[in-house]
Amino acid sequence: MELEDTGVEGLLTTREQxxxxxxxxxxxxxxxxxxxxxxxxxxxxxLPLVEHCARRFRNRGEPYDDLLQVGTIxxxxxxxxxxxxxxxxFSTYATPTIIGExxxxxxxxxxxxxxxxxxxxxxxxxxxxTSELSQSLGRSPTPREIxxxxxxxxxxxxxxxxxxxxYSTLSLDAGGDGSDEGGPSMLDAIGEDDAAxxxxxxxxxxxxxxxxxxxxxxxxxxxRFFRGMTQSQIAAEIGVSQMHVSRLLNRTLEQLRxxxxxxx
Amino acid sequence: MTTRSDVELRVPADTAxxxxxxxxxxxxxxxxxxxLDDIEDLRIAVGEACAMVLEQARADGDLHATFxxxxxxxxxxxxADADAASEPDKDGFAWQVLTALTTRASAEVTPDAVGITLxxxxxxxx
Numbered sequence: 001m002e003l004e005d006t007g008v009e010g011l012l013t014t015r016e017q018x019x020x021x022x023x024x025x026x027x028x029x030x031x032x033x034x035x036x037x038x039x040x041x042x043x044x045x046x047l048p049l050v051e052h053c054a055r056r057f058r059n060r061g062e063p064y065d066d067l068l069q070v071g072t073i074x075x076x077x078x079x080x081x082x083x084x085x086x087x088x089x090f091s092t093y094a095t096p097t098i099i100g101e102x103x104x105x106x107x108x109x110x111x112x113x114x115x116x117x118x119x120x121x122x123x124x125x126x127x128x129x130t131s132e133l134s135q136s137l138g139r140s141p142t143p144r145e146i147x148x149x150x151x152x153x154x155x156x157x158x159x160x161x162x163x164x165x166x167y168s169t170l171s172l173d174a175g176g177d178g179s180d181e182g183g184p185s186m187l188d189a190i191g192e193d194d195a196a197x198x199x200x201x202x203x204x205x206x207x208x209x210x211x212x213x214x215x216x217x218x219x220x221x222x223x224r225f226f227r228g229m230t231q232s233q234i235a236a237e238i239g240v241s242q243m244h245v246s247r248l249l250n251r252t253l254e255q256l257r258x259x260x261x262x263x264x
Numbered sequence: 265m266t267t268r269s270d271v272e273l274r275v276p277a278d279t280a281x282x283x284x285x286x287x288x289x290x291x292x293x294x295x296x297x298x299x300l301d302d303i304e305d306l307r308i309a310v311g312e313a314c315a316m317v318l319e320q321a322r323a324d325g326d327l328h329a330t331f332x333x334x335x336x337x338x339x340x341x342x343x344a345d346a347d348a349a350s351e352p353d354k355d356g357f358a359w360q361v362l363t364a365l366t367t368r369a370s371a372e373v374t375p376d377a378v379g380i381t382l383x384x385x386x387x388x389x390x
Contacts, residue, residue, distance in 0.1 A: 130300060139387065140301035143294040158294050162287060209357075225364045230301045246304040253308065253361065257315055 015089075018045055022084040042079050043072070049091055050075050053098045060106065067102055074101030122160035125150050127241055140232045140242070164243050209259050217252040224249060271331040277321040277344050282314040285329050285342065292331050293338055298386050306338065306384055309365040313342050313380040316358055320346040320378045328379075336386040343372070343379030352380065 024030055025038040053074075054067035078094035086093075107120070129149040133141035141149075143157045150157070210218055220238070223229045224245075231249070235242040273288060275281035289310045293303045314327065321327065321344035332339040352359060352371050362369040368383040 140299035142297045142299050142388070143303070144297055146300075154294055158291055161290070161300075225361060228364070231304055232301050242300065242304070246308075250308060250311070253312060256357065257312075 014045060018042065018090055019084065021045070022082065022090065025079075026082075026084060039076075039079060043075060046075055046079075046090070046094065047072070049094060050098055053095060053102060056099075057102050057106070062106065067105070070101050070105040071098045074098035077101070119160060119163040122152070122156060123164045126157060126160045126164070127243070130242065134232055134242075140230065161243075209256055212259070213252060213255070217248060217255075220245060220248050221252050270333065273329045273331075274326050275329075277318060277323065277325045277327045279315070279318060281327060282311055282318075285314055285327070286311050288329070289331070289338075289340060292333060293384075296333060296336065296338055296386060297388065298338070298384070299388065302384060302387055305365040306340070306382070309362055309369075309382050309384075310340055310342065312358055312361050312365075313340070313369075313382055316352050316362075317342050317344045317378055317380055320344070320349050322346060336389045337367075337383060339381060339383040341372075341379055341381040343377055345376060346378045347376065349373050349375065349378040352378075 021038045021042050025035055025042065030038075050068060050071040054064060054071045057067050058064055074097045075094060078090070078097045081097075082090055082093055084090075126146055129146045130141060133145055133149060137145070143154050143161070147154045147157045210221065213221065220234055223234045223237070224231065229237070231242045231245045235245045238245070271288070271292060273285065275284055286307045290303050290307050293306050298306070310329075317327065325345040328341075328343045330341045332341075351373050354371075359369070362380070362382060365384075366382045367385045368381075370381050372379040372381065
């Protein structure tokens with residue numbers, strides 16, 4: 001990354017380099033070899049832009065490297081479509097395309113199985129309506145209230161909720177992937193509450209099993225079953241959706257059940 | 265009361281069918297205007313109850329589920345034929361989960377059947 005340490009002067013050079021390369025890249029009568037060379041150089045030159053865009057989507061459960069990769073596809077599309085005569089900065093032109101590519105990746109990749117777009121959108125509308133209504137009502141909404149808010153039937157809402165089970169659970173550990181740039185993971189965002197949990201009486205029989213759980217699952221399990229918080233409250237405290245809490249709880253109980261079986 | 269209506273479901277005593285019962289529970293709870301929190305809790309509780317019942321169920325038997333729909337209250341009973349059934353461990357974690365998630369949980373054990381009944385009152389009743 002020779003570009004990383006450049007100051008203002010270096011940035012100007014980047015822009016100038018970019019303009020020169022685009023001039024060659026788009027000029028009439030330039031040989032195919034030179035065009036390819038320019039394209040490669042342009043990709044190289046603007047990779048930091050992709051890194052910048054991809055960084056905004058860290059902590060959402062997809063590997064940073066994958067985001068870089070799809071972001072680079074966006075960059076390639078931008079380079080091929082960019083018209084330097086329009087007088088727009090390349091970075092201004094490319095950023096929406098790169099971000100669009102990353103967003104599309106999330107939209108397509110977030111689902112464990114292929115769910116029709118209609119249901120994906122329904123799920124998102126339910127999610128939005130749920131948090132709005134939870135705020136205004138001061139409690140978890142009913143499917144009917146959600147249906148009225150979105151303007152669909154209760155059956156549609158239930159269908160959307162079922163389909164959300166197909167949405168792959170993004171790990172709360174996502175984010176801090178061990179790389180030097182790894183920002184705080186969602187797990188780090190979870191407030192420390194161990195002191196309060198210490199007073200909780202956990203039955204001896206399951207203590208070793210709970211101890212073996214990953215920290216996030218343990219936290220959610222304890223909050224739900226030993227501190228009596230609702231899924232919505234846990235969701236608010238941890239900063240994830242209630243549906244996500246529900247999925248994690250389900251999975252954790254399943255794991256506990258399996259390990260209890262294994263020991264029996 | 266006369267407003268009560270019932271739903272009954274019989275599926276093979278196999279964990280693969282537990283999802284059907286969980287989904288049915290959620291659908292019925294939605295009809296009764298339970299909140300999402302309650303619905304998700306019930307869904308988990310029914311899954312847990314099924315797991316407990318299936319532990320003792322005869323492999324070739326059936327898993328019965330009956331749903332009593334009251335106003336603002338839903339009771340679910342899951343039961344299965346069993347050989348030499350025994351009372352579920354009420355000190356165990358699974359039972360603790362059931363009682364934490366529902367308004368009331370009870371077990372009915374006869375020598376050849378085991379059943380668990382869960383009731384939940386809608387949070388909107390108070």
